[in-house]
Amino acid sequence: MVIKTENINTISLNNIDPDHIGLIVYNLKDDYSCLQNLHLPNRRTFYTVIYLTSGLITLNIDKYNCQLQQQQVMFFSPSTVLSLLTENDQKDGWVILFEEHFFTQRYNDNVLHHFSFLKTQKMQPQNVAVEQQLGWPMILETMHREYLFSHPDAKNILRSYLNIFLGTLSRNVNTEGTEIPKNEKEEKVISFERLISEQFAHERLPSFYADQLFISTNYLNRLCQERRGISAGQLIRERVLMEAERLLIHTYKNISEISFELGFENVSYFITFFKKKYGVSPEEFRKKQ
The missing domain is CATH 2.60.120.280 (Regulatory protein AraC)
Structure with a gap:
């Protein structure tokens, strides 16, 4: 339900x-x-x-x-x-x-x-x-x-x-003591993730976030690979996809409205972006929920 x-x-x-x-x-x-x-x-x-x-x-x-x-x-x-x-x-x-x-x-x-x-x-x-x-x-x-x-x-x-x-x-x-170790690299990635949550609908390029963090894009990618196992760009895309899921599941908004809210220039690109991850279109995903 x-x-x-x-x-x-x-x-x-x-x-x-x-x-x-x-x-x-x-x-x-x-x-x-x-x-x-x-x-x-x-x-x-x-x-x-x-x-x-x-x-x-x-x-x-x-x-x-x-x-x-x-x-x-x-x-x-x-x-x-x-x-x-x-x-x-x-x-x-x-x-x-x-x-x-x-x-x-x-x-x-x-x-x-x-x-x-x-x-x-x-x-x-x-x-x-x-x-x-x-x-x-x-x-x-x-x-x-x-x-x-x-x-x-x-x-x-x-x-x-x-x-x-x-x-x-x-x-x-965390009964097995699996807390993330606290160090300077982890602090940077945490700050990056916080920025993504604030800006993901409008800023998709890792270079934007690297500039905000006063580091190079290459270094940001290395940090993300080391601490999260995926690239900076993938972290951004995962956040956009999570929001797309939420809007499809919890609202009556149509695909065009969701695409616009997430900052896509056109609906077809949003559909392609979504389908690459889930293997189905946003509308098909919604019907399955």
Whole structure:
């Protein structure tokens, strides 16, 4: 089941709480109003973590449906297209919503991106280890209390607890210690990927991004091959194709409208570009979903 809409709306924290501080913490047992904003396909300007201690929630992420069950956690980056399909009334757990700048105001700009699980979207819920089941309630209850009472120093305390929570969540997800090593080359590739997300609809050439990063195009390609196993151009094309998938699956826009939105000069080139990857035209791809 996929819900379609005319446009994929972008939700900000202002839509949920106009008085937010860059982070919102909800206890689902007391208040699940934050989930009401997720019923139609949406992108968000913030990261989302849902930890369910009881109950059931059915979600659609991009082109995948999944069920979040008791003692499972899911996390969503802002760019993913997310919609809430069903939920039962007897649910308990926690929802954390936070903007990137809330975290980076205290920590280095790229530190958040070293939590690789936030960058590489997992399409299935993660079972929560017993260690986290015992430790997370204290962390989340403290965060919720600090969020509600808004003490003058609440932001600093909440950033510290968020860092601890994300660190233990990373440990839960990466049980074999597979976090991406932090070094200068990885920092450059992360910055490149962030630029792609901002500019992919208008800028397709690796040379543009290399100039933005103050490095040569050849060096950018070497970095991408070394750190991601594909060329800089392929990373850009993969991002364009991901967006094409999302628009085909979640909206009623016709192929011409999608082609224009993605910055293609004509529809036939978009169809050829898409078919080279998927082996079918965009229209055929849509019919199969």
